[in-house]
Amino acid sequence: MAKRKAAFYSMTIPALLLFFAFHTFPTLQGIFYSFTNWDGYSDGYDFVGFKNFAALFQDENVLNAYLFTFKYAIVVTILINVISLLIALGLNARIKFRNFFRGVYFLPNVLGVLIVGYIFNYIFANAIPKLGEMLGSETLAINILGSEQWAWIGIVIVAVWQGIAFNTILYLAGLQTIPRDLYEASDIDGAGKWQTFWSITFPMLAAFFTINMVLAMKNSLMVFDQIVALTGGGPGRATQSIAMLIYQGGFQGGEFAYQSANAVIYFIVIVVISVFQLKFLQKREMDA
Amino acid sequence: MKKTISFMLVSLLFVMALAGCGGGTKDTNSEPAASGGGDSKPAGEKVKLEFFQNKPEAKASFDELVKKFNEANPNITITQVNPPDAETVLKTRVAKKDVPDIIGLGATDTYAQLAKSGLFEDLSGNSLKDNIQPAYLNMLNKLTGSETVYGIPFTANASGVIYNKKMFDELGLTIPKTWDELLATAQKVKDAGKTAFYLTVKDSWTTMVPFNSLSTDILGIDFYAERAGGKVKFDSPEFREVAEKQLKLLDYGEKDLYGKGYNDGNTAFAKGESAMYLQGVWAIPEILKANPDAELGVFPFPATNDEARNKVISGVDTLLAISKNTKHPEEAKKFIEFLLQPENVQAFIDEQKAFSAVKGVNQSDAIVQGFNGAFESGAIEDFSDHYIPGAVKADTIIQGFLQKKDIDAYVKQFDKEWDKVAARK
Numbered sequence: 001m002a003k004r005k006a007a008f009y010s011m012t013i014p015a016l017l018l019f020f021a022f023h024t025f026p027t028l029q030g031i032f033y034s035f036t037n038w039d040g041y042s043d044g045y046d047f048v049g050f051k052n053f054a055a056l057f058q059d060e061n062v063l064n065a066y067l068f069t070f071k072y073a074i075v076v077t078i079l080i081n082v083i084s085l086l087i088a089l090g091l092n093a094r095i096k097f098r099n100f101f102r103g104v105y106f107l108p109n110v111l112g113v114l115i116v117g118y119i120f121n122y123i124f125a126n127a128i129p130k131l132g133e134m135l136g137s138e139t140l141a142i143n144i145l146g147s148e149q150w151a152w153i154g155i156v157i158v159a160v161w162q163g164i165a166f167n168t169i170l171y172l173a174g175l176q177t178i179p180r181d182l183y184e185a186s187d188i189d190g191a192g193k194w195q196t197f198w199s200i201t202f203p204m205l206a207a208f209f210t211i212n213m214v215l216a217m218k219n220s221l222m223v224f225d226q227i228v229a230l231t232g233g234g235p236g237r238a239t240q241s242i243a244m245l246i247y248q249g250g251f252q253g254g255e256f257a258y259q260s261a262n263a264v265i266y267f268i269v270i271v272v273i274s275v276f277q278l279k280f281l282q283k284r285e286m287d288a
Numbered sequence: 289m290k291k292t293i294s295f296m297l298v299s300l301l302f303v304m305a306l307a308g309c310g311g312g313t314k315d316t317n318s319e320p321a322a323s324g325g326g327d328s329k330p331a332g333e334k335v336k337l338e339f340f341q342n343k344p345e346a347k348a349s350f351d352e353l354v355k356k357f358n359e360a361n362p363n364i365t366i367t368q369v370n371p372p373d374a375e376t377v378l379k380t381r382v383a384k385k386d387v388p389d390i391i392g393l394g395a396t397d398t399y400a401q402l403a404k405s406g407l408f409e410d411l412s413g414n415s416l417k418d419n420i421q422p423a424y425l426n427m428l429n430k431l432t433g434s435e436t437v438y439g440i441p442f443t444a445n446a447s448g449v450i451y452n453k454k455m456f457d458e459l460g461l462t463i464p465k466t467w468d469e470l471l472a473t474a475q476k477v478k479d480a481g482k483t484a485f486y487l488t489v490k491d492s493w494t495t496m497v498p499f500n501s502l503s504t505d506i507l508g509i510d511f512y513a514e515r516a517g518g519k520v521k522f523d524s525p526e527f528r529e530v531a532e533k534q535l536k537l538l539d540y541g542e543k544d545l546y547g548k549g550y551n552d553g554n555t556a557f558a559k560g561e562s563a564m565y566l567q568g569v570w571a572i573p574e575i576l577k578a579n580p581d582a583e584l585g586v587f588p589f590p591a592t593n594d595e596a597r598n599k600v601i602s603g604v605d606t607l608l609a610i611s612k613n614t615k616h617p618e619e620a621k622k623f624i625e626f627l628l629q630p631e632n633v634q635a636f637i638d639e640q641k642a643f644s645a646v647k648g649v650n651q652s653d654a655i656v657q658g659f660n661g662a663f664e665s666g667a668i669e670d671f672s673d674h675y676i677p678g679a680v681k682a683d684t685i686i687q688g689f690l691q692k693k694d695i696d697a698y699v700k701q702f703d704k705e706w707d708k709v710a711a712r713k
């Protein structure tokens with residue numbers, strides 16, 4: 001028994017140490033700095049108590065970033081989950097070249113976010129406007145990333161295009177856990193496709209739905225790379241997510257401590273949302 | 289079928305592994321360069337120094353000089369590092385106490401902040417600065433607010449208007465000397481069915497180029513020091529004039545000016561898609577790369593109707609500084625000394641179309657002759673945005689303003705952001 005325990009410890013401790021060194025420790029450091037006035041490069045700093053936190057609540061740039069991030073995250077989460085569930089259903093059906101398609105749909109997940117972002121940046125800036133000119137469409141002929149009103153849609157498209165790959169795999173795995181005989185039974189009872197989906201497939205996928213919602217939400221709340229590659233937060237502050245604001249203000253603006261405070265608040269917000277989501281959706285799993 | 293599946297899975301895994309490696313190697317590559325200066329090696333072994341500089345346009349020119357230096361000094365190896373968004377990268381590296389040995393930087397707010405925080409070696413008593421034009425040394429002192437020399441000016445830039453000579457000839461245009469003439473010229477280009485200015489609003493920093501001319505010429509460079517002292521406000525008739533003129537320029541831009549960035553602009557202007565381009569001389573090498581046959585010229589941006597007030601905006605484009613913590617200050621100084629040799633400065637400015645901060649080296653390129661008169665008569669002034677705190681994010685405010693076009697909201701927002709940043713200090 002002791003031997004087995006030693007084996008388990010030897011498996012978990014290295015990971016724990018790495019996690020602590022590269023995740024927990026920097027988090028604690030960030031919390032520490034949020035109570036100082038450190039600019040990110042000077043040798044010295046003073047403690048300022050809750051001054052940074054007080055200033056956060058008077059800064060409408062922070063509010064603006066929260067509004068953008070949540071609008072973006074909700075839209076992306078819904079789109080990713082709907083589309084990837086549809087794709088997973090298709091890939092689970094008996095179609096030709098099924099495994100080939102499974103590979104193709106997974107590919108975006110392997111590509112780097114920045115690379116995908118820069119490719120789409122080129123498409124939005126050159127390919128689509130050219131197409132729009134050919135079709136004689138005024139709306140398509142401009143680069144949507146340059147429009148204060150529509151730039152965020154461009155980021156949504158890129159995030160969804162790439163994000164569905166991973167969620168599709170999870171849904172696909174979920175679909176394969178549903179026993180065949182349930183479908184056979186519903187078939188005998190004369191249920192239609194639609195009824196089968198709502199009464200069997202979807203309830204049986206509840207656990208996968210939960211994890212996909214939580215993951216997609218969490219990822220899109222922390223959106224950063226796509227914005228760097230596509231708009232840099234512009235035009236103006238139209239697509240400045242919270243992570244982007246923290247980075248730009250903290251490093252470019254030399255307000256490391258102030259943006260650390262922003263990050264601490266945001267950390268708490270994300271924890272609360274994730275816990276709430278898990279609680280709510282798990283309850284739904286039980287009911288189903 | 290089975291075989292194809294396993295083949296695909298294997299190749300997928302392989303791609304993933306490669307992707308992982310790719311990220312990894314990049315890191316390990318930059319690590320030795322980053323810590324290279326930190327290793328104290330026994331005598332006789334090679335000294336490795338990192339030279340970090342912020343100009344993507346100058347990467348190739350510096351590479352040549354670095355190569356020449358490394359060949360002449362077999363026991364020193366300089367490595368150039370030039371990441372995208374270099375100023376931010378530099379700040380993040382400073383935050384983790386990983387400062388490059390030698391730093392090439394513009395005289396911007398970033399430099400001022402880093403110098404004030406005591407990051408650079410004090411070069412006041414060093415002979416390196418003896419051959420530098422005092423005007424540029426003064427500019428740095430004004431920026432850092434101290435008499436200590438932390439950086440040695442290497443080159444100066446100049447910004448105004450770059451124009452397409454061929455198109456000016458075809459349309460029979462002359463060089464405008466006042467704001468009204470500039471608008472009249474732009475109108476003539478527009479009437480001929482062409483684009484007067486190729487604007488690149490998608491990259492927010494490019495909106496600072498005309499802003500700097502307008503602000504420095506109309507408000508004067510001391511406006512920002514007075515703003516910091518609370519003596520003036522952005523919400524004033526003078527600053528509103530700047531704002532109105534910023535908007536006026538948009539009337540003469542290309543169709544999708546909000547959707548175009550700096551690289552688009554360089555290429556489009558090189559291909560003759562506009563008569564004028566509001567940029568600094570640093571863009572010229574990039575334009576010529578896109579079209580080596582482009583016939584270019586420059587003139588000072590006429591921000592006002594009083595010719596005497598229309599200055600060329602010129603600042604220290606690259607200054608050289610040494611990290612206080614470098615293990616090899618002597619070798620670092622040797623490299624800077626090498627860069628400052630007249631022949632090397634000449635080679636660099638010839639390629640970069642920049643101006644020399646070193647005495648006795650002149651820019652003789654035909655393209656930038658349009659600025660020489662101003663340099664000779666001293667009608668030059670620094671960039672306004674060097675005196676705006678980085679956290680105010682002037683470029684973001686301006687980019688937003690050019691979309692909304694609401695002058696009232698714009699001047700108030702400038703005041704508000706400035707005060708907020710000051711209150712958080």
